[in-house]
Amino acid sequence: MLFYHIRLRCYVVIELKVVDFKPEFAGKLNFYVAACNKLLRQPEDNPTIGLLLCKSRNQTKVEWAFDSIQNPMGVATYEGIKIKDKLPSVEDLKKRLDMVEQELREYKENEEASAKDGNYTSNQETKWLYYLVFQCFR
Helix, strand or coil, X not given: CXXXXXXXXXXXXXXXXXXXXXXXXXXXXXXXXXXXXHHCCCCCCCCCEEEEEECCCCHHHHHHHHCCCCCCEEEEECCCCCHHHHCCCHHXXXXXXXXHHHHHHHHHHHHHHHHHHCCCCHHHHHHHHHHHHHHHHC
């Protein structure tokens, strides 16, 4: 995955592995970081950072694998990350969808009434659309 960190002003290359750390992963990540630096990085950007997320890691293997690599890179495990706790429940999603459907029905009714009165503008449509999208993802 490739991201750009606005505050650090640099690209961040993240590679996810579902297995334990292997020394060859360092070379592959270094290749991606170097490619990003050569192809995407602008003169005002800081050097690209590489991050390797693995199931587990052996500290000695990690140190030896990255010993002669000059690019800023690191290895972390994802065992402690509980994504499921961060996601909304199925019930919450259903409630939000029901709410958006109701608001969409109200929007259509208001749109039809405004069109009959001649007060309808595309700016109103854009505002409602942004509002509905925001309601889905807040």
